[in-house]
Amino acid sequence: MPTLALDTAFQAGGVALAQGDRLLGELLQNSATTHSRRVLAAVDFLLGQLGQTRGAIDGLAVTVGPGYFTGLRIGLATAQGLALGLGAPLVGVSTLRLLAQNLAVGAGGLIWALADARRGLLYAACFRDEPGGLTRLEDDMAISPQRLLPLLRPPAVLVGEGARLLAADALAEGLRLAPRWADLPRPGLLALLGAERLAAGQGQPPEAVRARYCRPSDAEVRFQLPLDEYRLVE
DSSP, X not given: OOEEEEEOSSSEEEEEEXXXXXXXXXXXXXXXXXXXXXXXXXXXXXXXXXXOOGGGOOEXXXXXXXXXXXXXXHHHHHHHHHHHHHTOOEEEEEHHHHXXXXXXXXXXXXXEEEEEEETTEEXXXXXXXXXXXXXXXXXXXXXXXXXXXXXXXXXXXXXXXXHHTTHHHHHHTTOEEOOGGGSSOOHHHHHHXXXXXXXXXXXXXXXXXXXXXSSOOHHXXXXXXXXXXXXXXX
């Protein structure tokens, strides 16, 4: 039975449906319209186009961060609500792992997934692209460009819209930038990852899945000394 995926971590996001290792459909939107106004409509539109109903879904996957606070909360709350209503398990997936998955071909190289964390920070994580899948080498972090650059070593490839913020320095250091088509997380890959993890028995009760913000909210930052790095250990 199908796995439904929801990604609302950043401005670009969407929904997808997969069955086993087969992607049935994907809807990706890059719009300033808030996800709260479009995510359920996108789910129902996609299901309708595929001749499916919500009742056919037997598992869900959702990006849990890092990402924009409001977007993460919308996506997680929506996925939890759907999963609870359906009595279905839920899988949470790192947004940066999903981004790195765009380049995963099993070639053995290093992939740095980067996203704009705002406030002068980047979300970053490093993976090795191995034949059996991505192996995490660096935990998700929110870090300043100045602290991140010394961690990057050629011939690593940088992927994500955050990589564009480092483009000049990265190219000068001999690093490679992924093509722009790879800069956005793909809901279709999230659905396939979710289906794989659900088949492996890694689904959780919806209420057990938590957002992983990777840095304090703007409100929390106002009451702290400024930091230039936050790490999140998986």
